[in-house]
Amino acid sequence: MTSNNQVQSTIRRVLDDKRGMPGALLPILHDIQDELGHVPPEAVADIAEALNLSRAEVHGVISYYHHFRTEAPKGAVVQVCRAEACQSCGSEALWEHASKQAKGQNVTLESVYCLGLCATAPSMSINDKPYARVSHARFDHLLAQLKEAA
Ligand code: FES
Numbered sequence: 503m504t505s506n507n508q509v510q511s512t513i514r515r516v517l518d519d520k521r522g523m524p525g526a527l528l529p530i531l532h533d534i535q536d537e538l539g540h541v542p543p544e545a546v547a548d549i550a551e552a553l554n555l556s557r558a559e560v561h562g563v564i565s566y567y568h569h570f571r572t573e574a575p576k577g578a579v580v581q582v583c584r585a586e587a588c589q590s591c592g593s594e595a596l597w598e599h600a601s602k603q604a605k606g607q608n609v610t611l612e613s614v615y616c617l618g619l620c621a622t623a624p625s626m627s628i629n630d631k632p633y634a635r636v637s638h639a640r641f642d643h644l645l646a647q648l649k650e651a652a
Pocket of ligand 1: 583584585586587588589615616617618619620623625
């Protein structure tokens with residue numbers, strides 16, 4: 503668990519590093535989420551002030567992109583691609599399967615919309631590590647490996 507001081511120092515450090523770059527908002531949001539696992543709501547005011555934006559503008563960007571989370575993920579982050587190429591190879595059925603299998607597990611299951619593995623769909627990732635040609639059985643195997651590693 504990340505302490506409030508760690509959260510604040512991470513936000514400060516990222517803002518100090520990136521505030522001067524053109525189009526800094528998205529890189530800042532990515533860096534904060536990469537380090538903390540999410541963009542905490544308390545970061546919005548600091549980001550807005552640092553970039554001379556309104557809080558609504560910062561909040562609007564965070565809420566527009568599926569990628570950004572405002573709450574810390576629980577356990578491993580499991581993402582199933584639900585974009586067109588994966589849909590054509592069964593990702594909706596994989597999503598349904600994953601939703602059932604992930605219930606009660608220490609994972610955060612999320613939809614994503616392309617992992618860059620379209621030619622080897624359906625695709626998924628676990629803590630940003632990509633997996634291609636994911637069958638239901640392979641999903642179950644990967645989930646079991648996560649449980650063993652915990
Ligand atoms: S559509 Fe799923 S990886 Fe591109």
